[in-house]
Amino acid sequence: MTLPNEDGVAAWLRYGELPASVRTAANSAAVDTIVVLGDHNGKSPVTVAGQELTDGFRNILGRTVTIVNNLSAASGTTIIIGTLSDYKATGQAVNNDASPFLSHEDGYWLDTTSDKHLVLGSNERAVLYGAFDYLSRLAQGTFSAFTFGSRPSAPIRWINQWDNMDGSIERGYGGKSLFFTDGRIVDNLERVRQYARLMASIGLNGIVINNVNANASLLGEDNLNNGVRRIADIMRPYGVRTGLALNFDAPRTLGGLETSDPLDAGVVKFWEDVTKRVYAAVPDLIGYTIKANSEGQPGPLSYGRTLAEGANMLAKPLEPYGGLVLYRAFVYDHHLSEADPKNDRANAAVDFFTHLDEQFAENVVVQIKFGPIDFQVREPPSPLLARLKKTRAAIEFMVAQEYMGQQSHAVYLAPEWQEILAFDMRVNGQQSLVRDILTTDKGPFTWSTTGYTAVVNVGNDSTWLGHHLAMANLYAYGRLAWRPSDDAKDILEDWIRLTFGVDPTVVSAISSLLMDSWPAYEGHSGNLGVQTLCDILYTHYGPSPASQDGNGWGQWTRADSQGIGMDRSVATGTGNAGQYHPEVATVWEDISKTPDNLLLWFHHVPYTHVLKSGKTVIQHFYDAHYEGAATVQTFPQRWASLKGKVDDARFEHIAFKLAYQAGHAIVWRDSVCRFYQTMSGIEDDQKRVNNHKWRIPLAAPSPNVVLVGYEPVAVRLPEAASDGKAVQTTGETGSVKTTLDVEDGTYDLAVNYFDTLVGRAKYELLLNDKSVGKWEGNLQDRLGHDFSEYLDGHSATRIYFRGVVLKKGDVLTIVGRAGGKEKAPLDYISVLPEGEVD
Numbered sequence: 001m002t003l004p005n006e007d008g009v010a011a012w013l014r015y016g017e018l019p020a021s022v023r024t025a026a027n028s029a030a031v032d033t034i035v036v037l038g039d040h041n042g043k044s045p046v047t048v049a050g051q052e053l054t055d056g057f058r059n060i061l062g063r064t065v066t067i068v069n070n071l072s073a074a075s076g077t078t079i080i081i082g083t084l085s086d087y088k089a090t091g092q093a094v095n096n097d098a099s100p101f102l103s104h105e106d107g108y109w110l111d112t113t114s115d116k117h118l119v120l121g122s123n124e125r126a127v128l129y130g131a132f133d134y135l136s137r138l139a140q141g142t143f144s145a146f147t148f149g150s151r152p153s154a155p156i157r158w159i160n161q162w163d164n165m166d167g168s169i170e171r172g173y174g175g176k177s178l179f180f181t182d183g184r185i186v187d188n189l190e191r192v193r194q195y196a197r198l199m200a201s202i203g204l205n206g207i208v209i210n211n212v213n214a215n216a217s218l219l220g221e222d223n224l225n226n227g228v229r230r231i232a233d234i235m236r237p238y239g240v241r242t243g244l245a246l247n248f249d250a251p252r253t254l255g256g257l258e259t260s261d262p263l264d265a266g267v268v269k270f271w272e273d274v275t276k277r278v279y280a281a282v283p284d285l286i287g288y289t290i291k292a293n294s295e296g297q298p299g300p301l302s303y304g305r306t307l308a309e310g311a312n313m314l315a316k317p318l319e320p321y322g323g324l325v326l327y328r329a330f331v332y333d334h335h336l337s338e339a340d341p342k343n344d345r346a347n348a349a350v351d352f353f354t355h356l357d358e359q360f361a362e363n364v365v366v367q368i369k370f371g372p373i374d375f376q377v378r379e380p381p382s383p384l385l386a387r388l389k390k391t392r393a394a395i396e397f398m399v400a401q402e403y404m405g406q407q408s409h410a411v412y413l414a415p416e417w418q419e420i421l422a423f424d425m426r427v428n429g430q431q432s433l434v435r436d437i438l439t440t441d442k443g444p445f446t447w448s449t450t451g452y453t454a455v456v457n458v459g460n461d462s463t464w465l466g467h468h469l470a471m472a473n474l475y476a477y478g479r480l481a482w483r484p485s486d487d488a489k490d491i492l493e494d495w496i497r498l499t500f501g502v503d504p505t506v507v508s509a510i511s512s513l514l515m516d517s518w519p520a521y522e523g524h525s526g527n528l529g530v531q532t533l534c535d536i537l538y539t540h541y542g543p544s545p546a547s548q549d550g551n552g553w554g555q556w557t558r559a560d561s562q563g564i565g566m567d568r569s570v571a572t573g574t575g576n577a578g579q580y581h582p583e584v585a586t587v588w589e590d591i592s593k594t595p596d597n598l599l600l601w602f603h604h605v606p607y608t609h610v611l612k613s614g615k616t617v618i619q620h621f622y623d624a625h626y627e628g629a630a631t632v633q634t635f636p637q638r639w640a641s642l643k644g645k646v647d648d649a650r651f652e653h654i655a656f657k658l659a660y661q662a663g664h665a666i667v668w669r670d671s672v673c674r675f676y677q678t679m680s681g682i683e684d685d686q687k688r689v690n691n692h693k694w695r696i697p698l699a700a701p702s703p704n705v706v707l708v709g710y711e712p713v714a715v716r717l718p719e720a721a722s723d724g725k726a727v728q729t730t731g732e733t734g735s736v737k738t739t740l741d742v743e744d745g746t747y748d749l750a751v752n753y754f755d756t757l758v759g760r761a762k763y764e765l766l767l768n769d770k771s772v773g774k775w776e777g778n779l780q781d782r783l784g785h786d787f788s789e790y791l792d793g794h795s796a797t798r799i800y801f802r803g804v805v806l807k808k809g810d811v812l813t814i815v816g817r818a819g820g821k822e823k824a825p826l827d828y829i830s831v832l833p834e835g836e837v838d
């Protein structure tokens with residue numbers, strides 16, 4: 001039986017039909033009626049919950065369930081859904097065990113132990129959360145007679161969209177904005193509704209719809225009343241409240257004032273008026289998010305005021321409405337001089353915010369990125385998470401994989417987030433897990449408001465994020481914000497069952513692949529806490545270790561011919577270790593105590609420094625890069641084992657991406673290894689670097705490579721190609737020809753080429769003048785990451801032709817045809833005996 005194709009829009013809420021083999025008596029619970037309690041004008045989360053349950057029963061079990069709105073109209077097995085108060089109004093009482101959940105904001109209670117199943121919530125949206133939990137069990141085939149209560153860890157469980165008013169998305173890799181087009185709000189908000197549904201199903205309750213690099217034109221009358229209002233209206237039935245990112249300079253740019261000084265009476269008045277207008281359109285707005293004095297954005301410091309004065313000025317008009325200001329702690333100087341060994345961007349958040357701890361208004365929440373720099377492949381937790389006592393804080397994660405493969409690579413991020421959340425910050429010498437700090441009723445500070453935000457880049461692609469597997473990150477983010485002690489692997493397996501079905505072979509194959517993906521990505525990108533090593537001066541995508549240093553961005557590695565790493569100790573470095581509480585600081589102050597995986601974050605050491613593992617730093621780099629890339633090489637085969645078990649549409653989409661990822665992992669590995677071998681002058685023990693016995697580089701002068709209409713050309717990042725060079729056509733077409741000196745047998749042919757933004761070249765590979773295959777340099781149409789216009793580590797890619805029978809003396813030819821400005825650039829051909837990784 002072939003499975004029907006799916007496009008991904010329904011994501012983990014597809015309610016796939018449960019196979020008969022896993023339907024137990026309990027999970028095919030013979031529900032006949034759903035009683036929806038209360039009067040909701042057909043528009044509340046309780047109404048939506050009733051509708052979702054009906055849809056779920058129909059799709060998962062093929063069962064028709066009727067909705068009624070009073071208990072005496074119910075017949076047979078019934079699900080009663082409603083708020084606690086509506087339930088009590090029917091004269092019923094709830095079990096004592098339910099109280100801790102039903103007395104807590106957004107908490108819910110499920111009870112399926114009698115023929116009257118209960119889905120009760122402390123408020124309307126909590127009823128919907130309960131219904132989604134009920135359905136999740138039904139869809140996973142794990143439904144039984146049970147009682148279960150749940151309540152979220154924190155009240156702030158938000159998303160930050162980085163959508164621009166013109167319809168583009170900053171760091172968006174899955175199509176155009178669902179919210180904006182051409183400076184206004186889109187007409188058809190159906191995808192926004194579907195997005196709200198996904199958010200509700202994982203307990204998210206707020207969304208800031210526009211980019212933190214904000215355009216004040218959103219506050220214009222038409223955009224507010226005909227746009228933002230409609231967005232809020234469509235999200236409200238899902239319990240998702242809308243918020244706005246503000247531009248601090250709006251008083252000048254939109255209001256026509258001469259200043260945006262937060263203490264200026266005109267400016268104060270401007271924001272009061274704006275807030276009044278915003279609440280007239282959206283009475284339940286959650287508030288504002290601000291990125292100020294950051295990466296060129298205006299802010300209070302520009303007017304000689306403190307960050308607290310800026311935040312409080314915006315918080316004041318929100319107060320009567322119960323709105324919050326989420327003030328981003330991402331304030332730093334991006335023109336920092338690397339010449340000063342005391343300079344350190346990682347110190348910025350604590351330096352800018354700690355002394356203001358007593359000064360922020362009650363409804364200001366400081367929004368802190370999880371690490372001190374910027375969503376790198378590995379960072380310690382931001383020290384600021386444990387330094388604000390009075391001022392409330394929330395953590396910021398990034399579902400958009402800006403530095404993490406940009407959704408062209410499958411990288412499951414929840415294990416990284418989980419490590420951050422489980423880290424013990426030792427405030428006052430007491431256990432202070434980050435996840436407890438971020439909870440209202442635990443931890444050292446017991447803030448009344450705290451929680452979670454994440455940058456999410458859903459776009460109008462049917463996959464939402466450009467890669468079906470990337471959706472595991474969005475799902476896991478919501479789950480962790482709700483209950484941060486959950487295990488990343490358990491969350492993943494729930495997501496897989498909901499997204500791809502309950503077949504255990506499918507679950508274990510996808511689970512093991514994605515659980516391997518973050519370690520593999522760290523392996524082939526940046527090790528030992530040195531950061532991701534992507535090109536931070538350009539696309540933030542492919543490798544460019546050199547780009548980390550020699551500029552003001554402060555993502556330095558301080559690599560030179562002798563050593564590498566940032567000395568962040570108090571004794572001899574930037575003092576950053578001392579921003580942590582003493583028991584943590586002593587570990588990071590001391591090289592011998594710092595764990596290997598953060599060694600280069602906190603210390604500058606010679607390449608020959610011996611790690612706790614017994615390896616030298618440089619040998620660890622080589623080995624980790626080879627192991628990481630080797631793991632990624634297994635992804636396509638592991639995925640191939642699921643053919644027929646996943647519908648063809650999603651199977652092929654993912655197979656294509658994983659094949660691309662495997663090729664690009666080799667680009668990463670080779671670029672980084674070459675770079676540090678050159679810089680350190682220390683060879684890999686195993687002599688793998690720049691020593692590729694199966695490769696035929698096409699730019700190196702060789703009697704065995706004949707170029708016709710092709711010429712060598714330098715690549716932008718020399719480590720991204722063999723000998724720092726590629727070949728490309730001199731005119732419209734050209735060919736490269738090589739005669740093989742191989743033993744007769746079957747081989748995999750890999751061609752490494754460059755696929756840029758500037759055109760779509762065409763290629764054909766021929767064996768003794770017979771075509772082996774053709775391809776086009778059109779990845780910019782098939783992958784969503786930020787593309788490069790140059791020959792470099794972003795554009796370098798690989799295509800395979802597997803199982804080709806070759807004899808000694810065979811001639812391989814690649815014919816290239818320029819497309820636009822892309823002149824069919826090539827790096828090398830690899831002739832790999834089957835099973836060789838290269």
Ligand SMILES: *[C@@H]1O[C@H](CO)[C@@H](O)[C@H](O)[C@H]1NC(C)=O
Nearest residue numbers: 068069070071072073074075
């Ligand atoms: C509840 O349903 C019963 C049976 O259908 C009906 O007689 C009764 O009027 C309903 N009560 C209310 C309050 O709608």
Ligand SMILES: *[C@@H]1O[C@H](CO)[C@@H](O)[C@H](O)[C@H]1NC(C)=O
Nearest residue numbers: 165166182183184215216217
């Ligand atoms: C803000 O949006 C308006 C309307 O689309 C546009 O004209 C303007 O260029 C945008 N400003 C910036 C700084 O992007």
Ligand SMILES: *[C@@H]1O[C@H](CO)[C@@H](O)[C@H](O)[C@H]1NC(C)=O
Nearest residue numbers: 167175176177181460461462
């Ligand atoms: C996404 O938006 C683009 C640009 O507006 C449009 O051309 C395309 O059809 C949209 N795709 C979907 C799936 O809605």
